[in-house]
Amino acid sequence: MDERAAPAAVEACSLERTYRGVAGQPLRILKGLDLRVDPGEAVAIVGASGSGKSTLLHLLGALDRPTGGSVRIGGTDIAELDEQRAAALRNHRIGFVFQFHHLLSDFTAIENTMMPALIRGDDPGSARARATELLGQVGLADRCEHKPQELSGGEQQRVALARALVNRPLVVLADEPTGNLDAARSEEVQDVLFELRDRHRVALVVATHNHEMASRAERVLGLIGGVLEDV
Numbered sequence: 001m002d003e004r005a006a007p008a009a010v011e012a013c014s015l016e017r018t019y020r021g022v023a024g025q026p027l028r029i030l031k032g033l034d035l036r037v038d039p040g041e042a043v044a045i046v047g048a049s050g051s052g053k054s055t056l057l058h059l060l061g062a063l064d065r066p067t068g069g070s071v072r073i074g075g076t077d078i079a080e081l082d083e084q085r086a087a088a089l090r091n092h093r094i095g096f097v098f099q100f101h102h103l104l105s106d107f108t109a110i111e112n113t114m115m116p117a118l119i120r121g122d123d124p125g126s127a128r129a130r131a132t133e134l135l136g137q138v139g140l141a142d143r144c145e146h147k148p149q150e151l152s153g154g155e156q157q158r159v160a161l162a163r164a165l166v167n168r169p170l171v172v173l174a175d176e177p178t179g180n181l182d183a184a185r186s187e188e189v190q191d192v193l194f195e196l197r198d199r200h201r202v203a204l205v206v207a208t209h210n211h212e213m214a215s216r217a218e219r220v221l222g223l224i225g226g227v228l229e230d231v
């Protein structure tokens with residue numbers, strides 16, 4: 001039993017993920033990995049390409065199921081959830097940010113930002129108000145009615161950050177969020193990401209090859225040989 005009263009935002013214990021190779025052979029990617037991230041804490045995951053960073057984020061976000069060990073989000077063991085309840089947990093408690101923004105091209109910045117709140121069943125008025133507030137916080141108050149193709153790459157990614165926060169998640173999982181941006185745009189997105197973390201006291205797990213971004217986190221962990229090590 002953990003002596004700390006509040007549950008971790010996200011916690012992995014003895015986490016394993018083994019894929020099947022094309023010839024059916026086991027590919028052991030995660031080999032009994034442990035991780036605890038508290039509310040408001042930022043952790044960077046670094047490691048070579050293919051080391052399993054995206055695999056780990058998918059498991060932490062209940063997008064994939066472990067082959068061993070457990071994942072808890074806000075104290076809830078995802079193994080206890082059927083797919084419908086796992087989807088609800090993803091929508092309510094987790095914000096995802098990927099390398100590519102995955103905004104819907106037919107919808108404006110504000111509609112994209114509101115979308116997870118509408119899916120959850122919030123009334124459109126409060127979803128719009130929250131989305132407006134968040135787009136202001138990411139510096140896009142004057143771009144609300146733009147569609148993704150009318151925004152720059154950095155602006156698109158800032159809309160994705162606003163969308164990730166709209167349902168007041170416990171944890172934001174960001175997989176190479178600046179991987180597609182030039183240095184100046186990357187720095188802007190990093191600034192906004194960490195400002196949002198501070199303002200909303202959300203836990204942040206960011207997988208990145210970017211050393212500058214990693215150095216902004218309280219802890220930097222290397223995914224090496226299927227487990228996490230302090231680096």
Ligand SMILES: Nc1ncnc2c1ncn2[C@@H]1O[C@H](COP(=O)(O)OP(=O)(O)OP(=O)(O)O)[C@@H](O)[C@H]1O
Pocket residue numbers: 019020021027029047048049050051052053054055056
């Ligand atoms: N669905 C899958 N089936 C089989 N193997 C997979 C599957 N998904 C990932 N892998 C393998 O698992 C390993 C880890 O992949 P992963 O995408 O997690 O690495 P990564 O650390 O995120 O790499 P990068 O830095 O390039 O994004 C790779 O060798 C990959 O080929």
Ligand SMILES: [Mg+2]
Pocket residue numbers: 053054055175
């Ligand atoms: Mg990856």
